[in-house]
Amino acid sequence: MNAVLRAGVKVTQRHADAVVYISRTVAKSYGEPTNTDGSQKNLRRSVIYNGLNxxxxxxxxxxxxxxxxxxxxxxxxxxxxxxxxxxxxxxxxxxxxxxxxxxxxxxxxxxxxxxxxxxxxxxxxxxxxxxxxxxxxxxxxxxxxxxxxxxxxxxxxxxxxxxxxxxxxxxxxxxxxxxxxxxxxxxxxxxxxxxxxxxxxxxxxxxxxxxxxxxxxxxxxxxxxxxxxEFSAKEMSRHYFAIYQQTISQGR
CATH class of the missing domain: 3.40.50.2000 (Glycogen Phosphorylase B;)
Incomplete structure (x- = not known):
């Protein structure tokens, strides 16, 4: 990702209710802890892998x-x-x-x-x-x-x-x-x-x-x-649903 786009994304994610990275590798590139995953209790920053049929x-x-x-x-x-x-x-x-x-x-x-x-x-x-x-x-x-x-x-x-x-x-x-x-x-x-x-x-x-x-x-x-x-569409949907639930419950 070029520097301008990366800077724009960083600004945007500061104002987001939740941020999802599609891999730990991507999360790490943004300075996030690499041990995060979609099952953690704090879903403000999550890693959710793309799901497949x-x-x-x-x-x-x-x-x-x-x-x-x-x-x-x-x-x-x-x-x-x-x-x-x-x-x-x-x-x-x-x-x-x-x-x-x-x-x-x-x-x-x-x-x-x-x-x-x-x-x-x-x-x-x-x-x-x-x-x-x-x-x-x-x-x-x-x-x-x-x-x-x-x-x-x-x-x-x-x-x-x-x-x-x-x-x-x-x-x-x-x-x-x-x-x-x-x-x-x-x-x-x-x-x-x-x-x-x-x-x-x-x-x-x-x-x-x-x-x-x-x-x-x-x-x-x-x-x-x-x-x-690990990589089914069903598993991916479950994690995203948890994020939506938490966001709604907190009135965001």
């Missing part, structure tokens, strides 16, 4: 069909901050151990030509597939059909909604070590494997481990259940 996402994933061996997929706009370049740079090394390796990107943006140019220079253009934007259900299904979902975002985000969706898809996830991704994993979410941010060799090592050790069905079920507890 868990049933809809898992239904799309379960209808996807069989996995494609050695297929990697990322979902996100084609921009340098999303880190797709690192995955392409890792493909030559990964291809030595996984001859069927391919990388599919769902999204669109001004980096399309640069990414394909890089793939040609590295001799992996036939392994890189840019699908453009798909419907939400189709994107979830593509993640579910893949051997791994790659989240190579280079800079921090407010909340990793796509990361949570990737976990729900049932595929193992390889993610960069940005703070909000680590925060999500620390909520007890399994199936996320981290690589050092902006480190191609570390990314390749994490992908190799995931492809060599597929995720067990019980681990998928456990991860989905934990997501339901």
């Amino acid at each position: 868990i049933d809809s996402i898992t239904a799309s994933a379960d209808r996807a069909g069989a996995r494609t061996p050695q297929q990697l997929v990322s979902v996100g706009r084609l921009a340098p901050v999303k880190g797709h370049r690192m995955v392409i740079e890792a493909l030559p090394e990964l291809a030595k151990s996984f001859p069927l390796i391919r990388y599919t990107i769902i999204g669109e943006g001004n980096e399309r030509e640069n990414l394909m140019s890089l793939a040609h220079r590295l001799g992996v253009s036939k392994r890189v597939h840019l699908l453009g934007w798909l419907s939400h259900a189709d994107a979830i299904a593509e993640m579910a059909r893949s051997a791994a979902v790659i989240m190579p975002t280079r800079d921090n985000e407010g909340f990793g909604l796509a990361l949570v969706e990737a976990v729900l898809s049932g595929s193992p996830v390889v993610a960069s070590t940005i703070p909000v991704f680590k925060e999500i994993a620390n909520r007890g979410i399994r199936g996320i494997h981290f690589f050092t941010n902006n480190d191609v060799a570390s990314l390749a090592k994490a992908v190799t481990k995931v492809l060599a050790q597929p995720m067990a069905p019980d681990a998928i079920a456990n991860s989905r259940e934990q997501v339901r507890k």
Whole structure:
């Protein structure tokens, strides 16, 4: 967030009845204690995670069909901050151990030509597939059909909604070590494997481990259940409702 917008938000929140941050990472960026969450008694400053329609996402994933061996997929706009370049740079090394390796990107943006140019220079253009934007259900299904979902975002985000969706898809996830991704994993979410941010060799090592050790069905079920507890729309609504109740009871 640029300095002018950040200053404006700080002024606005001083006059608000309640302030909600979508992650502890965002709360910390505003100088709030990082141990706050939506269940605390004082809801003047709260962290409430964005909620998802868990049933809809898992239904799309379960209808996807069989996995494609050695297929990697990322979902996100084609921009340098999303880190797709690192995955392409890792493909030559990964291809030595996984001859069927391919990388599919769902999204669109001004980096399309640069990414394909890089793939040609590295001799992996036939392994890189840019699908453009798909419907939400189709994107979830593509993640579910893949051997791994790659989240190579280079800079921090407010909340990793796509990361949570990737976990729900049932595929193992390889993610960069940005703070909000680590925060999500620390909520007890399994199936996320981290690589050092902006480190191609570390990314390749994490992908190799995931492809060599597929995720067990019980681990998928456990991860989905934990997501339901932490990131469902119902859970989000419950916390917001508590804030409204407190605000109304105090006559604000």
